[in-house]
Amino acid sequence: MLGPCLALASGLAIPCASSLTVACSACNPTGREPIVYSAGRTVGALYESGGVNEEMLHFPSGRTYDFEHGLGVCPSQITPYISFVAEPFSDESRGQLSNVALAAGNEALIEDCNERTFRVRNDTCAEFYLRVVALSASPGLGGAGPLD
Secondary structure, three states: OOOOOEEEEOOEEEEOOOOOOEOOEOOOOOOOOOEEEOOOEEEOOEEEOOOOOOOOEEEOOOOEEEEEOOOOOOOOEEEEEEEOOOOOOOOOOOOOOOOEEEOOHHHOEEEEEOOOEEEEEOOOOOOEEEEEEEEOOOOOOOOOOOOO
16 A cells, blocks of 8 residues: 655656655664774874775665764864765776765764764665764864864
């Protein structure tokens, strides 16, 4: 039996299985326990989960990471990058959806931040790979620290 959910695509009404589904699918990208990720690196006011040419983190639907950033403050900027392949710049991946882009919308929600960790969750039904870069506004960045 089809529920009342309707998706409009190019002016056409497409029925879905249930009105409680996300984007007319059965996926539920919420309610999962976060994975603590402590393998990133911090240099001064910069944190990165991995280098540009390193393998990105698997980021399937609903995956949540708590990144232990080591910055000592909640970062002033958290930038998530996503790809459809784990190593987008490897010779094996070139030409196979091997791009990297800034995450947009609910692809990588930043849900929490403190002096020790920040949380990022994939709130979509899609599967990605993730790399995160964070910066703190500290006095070490040319005096760009918080005002007293």
